[in-house]
Amino acid sequence: MEITQEKVSTATASKSKIPKKRIALFFGIIFVLVFCLAPAMWQVLTSFKINEAIATVPNVYLPSLDQLTWEHYNNLFSRRPFLLYIFNSLFVAATATLIALATGAPAAYALARLRIPGEKFLVAIVLVVTLFPYVLLFLGLFEVVKALDLGNNYLALIIPYAGKNLPLTILVLRTFFQQLPKDLEDSAKIDGYNTVQMLLRIVLPMTIPALVTTGILAFIFAWNEFIFALTFVTEESMKTIPVATAQIGGSSIFEIPYGPIAAATVAGTIPLILMVLFFQRRIVQGLTAGAVKG
Structure with missing residues (x-):
């Protein structure tokens, strides 16, 4: 009976333990995605920001709704x-x-x-x-x-x-x-x-x-x-x-x-x-x- 309990506890511990390689792979993928997509996303956000938000120091990474505008696109095509x-x-x-x-x-x-x-x-x-x-x-x-x-x-x-x-x-x-x-x-x-x-x-x-x-x-x-x-x-x-x-x-x-x-x-x-x-x-x-x- 004791042997069976030990086997059950060992199996439960092995299932609950997440492999380190999988964790490293997950964070590696996240890093590559952020590294590759961040410049493109920054360009997209800049195209919608008002001029005051663009010139603000420090940078506004996540602008609020009142800091977004379609003016740049309207001027571009008009x-x-x-x-x-x-x-x-x-x-x-x-x-x-x-x-x-x-x-x-x-x-x-x-x-x-x-x-x-x-x-x-x-x-x-x-x-x-x-x-x-x-x-x-x-x-x-x-x-x-x-x-x-x-x-x-x-x-x-x-x-x-x-x-x-x-x-x-x-x-x-x-x-x-x-x-x-x-x-x-x-x-x-x-x-x-x-x-x-x-x-x-x-x-x-x-x-x-x-x-x-x-x-x-x-x-x-x-x-x-x-x-x-x-x-x-x-x-x-x-x-x-x-x-x-x-x-x-x-x-x-x-x-x-x-x-x-x-x-x-x-x-x-x-x-x-x-x-x-x-x-x-x-x-x-x-x-x-x-x-x-x-």
Whole structure:
């Protein structure tokens, strides 16, 4: 009887005892979430704070209802054509992404499946171009834009964005194409398909998650790019969101408009969030493709 009571007490104690690893994991997750989300939440709160709450020392981390306002968003869309800036960014980023995918997919398929002389050398060049800082290309691109008279033209942004995203697109899609089984392509050759038909009707439909994932990366780069958009486009009606946000001014040269800048940042980030949520399943499939064999 005593032995049974000891076993019961031991089992109860083991159940009530929480493992230290689980506690450490829980606090670790909380820390990572706070560390990653705190700047974004601070930006959102700043966009809704009144100017007095923003300038208060010490900082107001949790503002009361009388310290919140929609004024920054109202001024953002009423005093400036911010919807036009969103359209400009959307048009430039989407066009550049489509061009990068349309040209990068055939190139990646050729490097993955066709026997091309100097294939490894070409892949090495693509890798080097991917790692090359695009800021160092600025002076050369500026001379090209000036020579072709592309200033204040969407092409002045679309072409550099597509060119910068092209090497990354080729490398990522080449990896996915190499993971596809060759049996389907061999069967398609027997049925009379040529290389272009196999790419369009068989290979690309099987790599839609990879195309979406690569397209999202290219789109985000084009959406957030600042230096080219600031230099190559100076007309107000053609500016993109990063440039328009950076040029928001206060009532005087000594005032930093934190509220309007925060509102513009949040408004410019919402389309990216919606796009990622819409393609969430495809992105996960693209990131995990090839991780499990079978």
